[in-house]
Amino acid sequence: GDKIAHHGYVESGEFSVGDIATLSVDSVRRGLICKNHSATHLLQKALKTVLGDHVEQKGSFVSDGRLRFDFSHNQAMTAEEIAKVEKIVNEKITEAIPVETKVMTIDEAKKTGAMALFGEKYGEKVRVVMMGDFSKEFCGGTHVSNTSTIGTFKIVSEAGISSGVRRIEALTGEGALEYYKETEAELAKAAAAAKTEPAKLADKIEALLAEIKSLTAENKKLKDKIAKDAAGDALSGAEKVKDTSILKLSLSGADINSMRNLGDDYKAKLGNSVIIMASDADGKVSLLVMASDDAVAAGIHAGNIIKKIAPIVGGGGGGRPNMAQAGGKDASKIEEALAAGVEEAKNML
Ligand SMILES: [Zn+2]
Known part of the structure; x- marks a missing residue:
């Protein structure tokens, strides 16, 4: 029929049949x-x-x-x-x-x-x-x-x-x-956060993204330069065994790419050589060993050097005879690891 039903619940008191109630709609x-x-x-x-x-x-x-x-x-x-x-x-x-x-x-x-x-x-x-x-x-x-x-x-x-x-x-x-x-x-x-007005916000965000991109590129360049500077005149520290130069380098803040670039530079300068590098970046240790072709021919195996020294800094790794890398956790053992690497290289020659 034409009935309308309302649901409700009794908060206090009680209803009985015949009571008159007032319904109010919100x-x-x-x-x-x-x-x-x-x-x-x-x-x-x-x-x-x-x-x-x-x-x-x-x-x-x-x-x-x-x-x-x-x-x-x-x-x-x-x-x-x-x-x-x-x-x-x-x-x-x-x-x-x-x-x-x-x-x-x-x-x-x-x-x-x-x-x-x-x-x-x-x-x-x-x-x-x-x-x-x-x-x-x-x-x-x-x-x-x-x-x-x-x-x-x-x-x-x-x-x-x-x-x-x-x-x-x-x-x-x-x-x-x-x-x-x-x-x-x-x-x-x-x-307001972008220091502009709403109508210019999209343009401002694009400009900021472009700025971040250029700063990132500049930052990378500077990191490479720092790695090179930090290595300084490390070349003079190379130790020659037979015809092979053994060079150890301790770097600070260099990432693995910068280390690789640096290793290539030193190999080019030293000729027959093995470069044993360690870097400490925010408490994380990176190890990289690179050897020239004639050093490999003379008996150097970068992978085996890494295998020997990575555990010293609490890490593990390996690689090819001419290049190998590893990570580690204990930056306080970097000098010890580098010295062990030099010893291992000497034994191979
Ligand atoms: Zn409807």
Whole structure:
């Protein structure tokens, strides 16, 4: 029949049959729900218009804060499609269409072309909610009396929730305005952090990224130079055994690439040589041994030197006869490891 049910719970006291009770509806909250619910009617029709007639309602949730609408569609909506749907809904809000509700027989309702929920069972008489010619839906819910009351409409997310089903979350009226306000505040905060104004933020970020790129390149150059300087006149410290020069180098802050570049430089300068290098960068030890071809021919095996000395600094590693590297943890043992490396190289010659 035409009964309306309300859910509630008793906070204190008790009810008995025959008591007279006063029901009061939270009109502000109800108003917000009305706007969100009415917007789902416009949203559904707009989705069919933009994406096609395969769009069917798969679920819907409306609160005073936001609306959620699930519908059948096989792929993510593009930004363009989302913008189109938003535009259509907002146009229908601006058109200020009166919302009419009519109770009619199901046959009459079907003749109007009203959208029914697929698979839903309806009684003899149904309620049809019409927003002009744009939207006609079977619905028993609560609506605004004119679409203009919805105020404005903003989609905040679109995502897949299961195979072939997408979910849109959207805001209306005060909720949408609040969202714009928050977004504007975030933008202002980001602009202030970047020391510019919101309209110039994107350009500023691009400029900052370019600056970071050039500083990184400069930093790398300086690191290479520091590694070279730190090695200084280390060349004079080379020890010659037979025809092979053995050079040990202790570096600070050099990464493995800088060490490799430096090793190549020394090999070029010393000719027949083996370079045994260690670097301490933020407590992490890197070991690198490089040997020239004639040093390898004379018996040097860089990999075997590394195997011998890496455990001294608490690491492990190995490699080829002409180049090998290892990591380690104990920087206090670097000198000991380098000395052991020189001894091992001497034994090989
Ligand atoms: Zn409705």
